[in-house]
Amino acid sequence: xxxxxxxxxSGWRPFIMLIYGMPKVGKSTLAAEFSPxxxxxxxxxxTENGTDEIACNRIKVTNLDELANALNIAYKSNFxxxxxxxxxxxxxxxxxxxxKMLNAKMKxxxxxxxxxxxxxxxxxxxxxxLSVIGKxxxxxxxxxxxxxxxxxxxxxxxxxxxxxxxxxxxxxLSRMLAASVDAIALVYVRRDKKGKLHRYxxxxxxxxxxxxxxxxxxxxxxxxxxxxxxxxxxxxxxxxDKHEQQPDxxxx
Numbered sequence: 001x002x003x004x005x006x007x008x009x010s011g012w013r014p015f016i017m018l019i020y021g022m023p024k025v026g027k028s029t030l031a032a033e034f035s036p037x038x039x040x041x042x043x044x045x046x047t048e049n050g051t052d053e054i055a056c057n058r059i060k061v062t063n064l065d066e067l068a069n070a071l072n073i074a075y076k077s078n079f080x081x082x083x084x085x086x087x088x089x090x091x092x093x094x095x096x097x098x099x100k101m102l103n104a105k106m107k108x109x110x111x112x113x114x115x116x117x118x119x120x121x122x123x124x125x126x127x128x129x130l131s132v133i134g135k136x137x138x139x140x141x142x143x144x145x146x147x148x149x150x151x152x153x154x155x156x157x158x159x160x161x162x163x164x165x166x167x168x169x170x171x172x173l174s175r176m177l178a179a180s181v182d183a184i185a186l187v188y189v190r191r192d193k194k195g196k197l198h199r200y201x202x203x204x205x206x207x208x209x210x211x212x213x214x215x216x217x218x219x220x221x222x223x224x225x226x227x228x229x230x231x232x233x234x235x236x237x238x239x240x241d242k243h244e245q246q247p248d249x250x251x252x
Contacts, residue, residue, distance in 0.1 A: 014140040020150040021187030031083035032056035043079035047089035083147040098125040166210045183213040199225035
């Protein structure tokens with residue numbers, strides 16, 4: 001064990017990013033081309049058949065075992081971006097696996113994680129999910145970027161005056177996942193003065209919004225929803241430029 005001086009990297013470098021938003025805003029389309037080398041260098045691991053209408057490289061998976069095999073293939077491949085679309089479905093598989101494992105261990109016949117007392121079912125499913133996410137960091141060591149896609153959970157708070165916008169995962173897991181990735185971006189849509197819709201992604205954290213970024217070039221920013229916008233920010237190295245206005249999120 002020794003003290004070392006860390007010098008953060010700059011420019012384009014491998015990272016793990018989670019993007020989430022309402023359905024049909026283009027998250028899967030972004031995943032198909034999320035690479036400086038273009039679409040040919042990006043691979044989508046499709047968990048819920050969301051890529052059928054998209055030109056892309058993909059592996060379809062239907063359970064945790066198939067996902068593990070797909071990640072092994074992706075790790076050994078020449079693709080420099082790996083996307084999982086969506087992690088919401090991966091968590092559903094984790095719940096199913098947790099129920100099966102606990103039933104065998106406890107000699108029960110439950111069908112959902114809720115039926116196990118003291119939150120045991122949720123805890124086991126959460127551990128399975130975080131085990132999958134934890135293994136993704138090895139992709140960064142071989143120069144691969146990882147993109148995780150999730151749906152948006154939107155709820156009105158007690159006063160019905162403000163909407164929370166969070167990842168479509170149980171609260172505790174959502175917070176733990178946020179801590180394990182390098183960036184979280186909320187995809188939203190805004191109308192201009194002429195009524196035209198524009199898509200953006202926000203890395204600005206708010207009390208009611210899951211967002212943030214460890215990469216200083218993106219931290220605190222709202223940018224155009226595109227790979228090229230992310231690439232521009234990272235390669236020109238401009239830090240800051242925070243926006244004061246909170247995103248006016250609209251479902252497209």
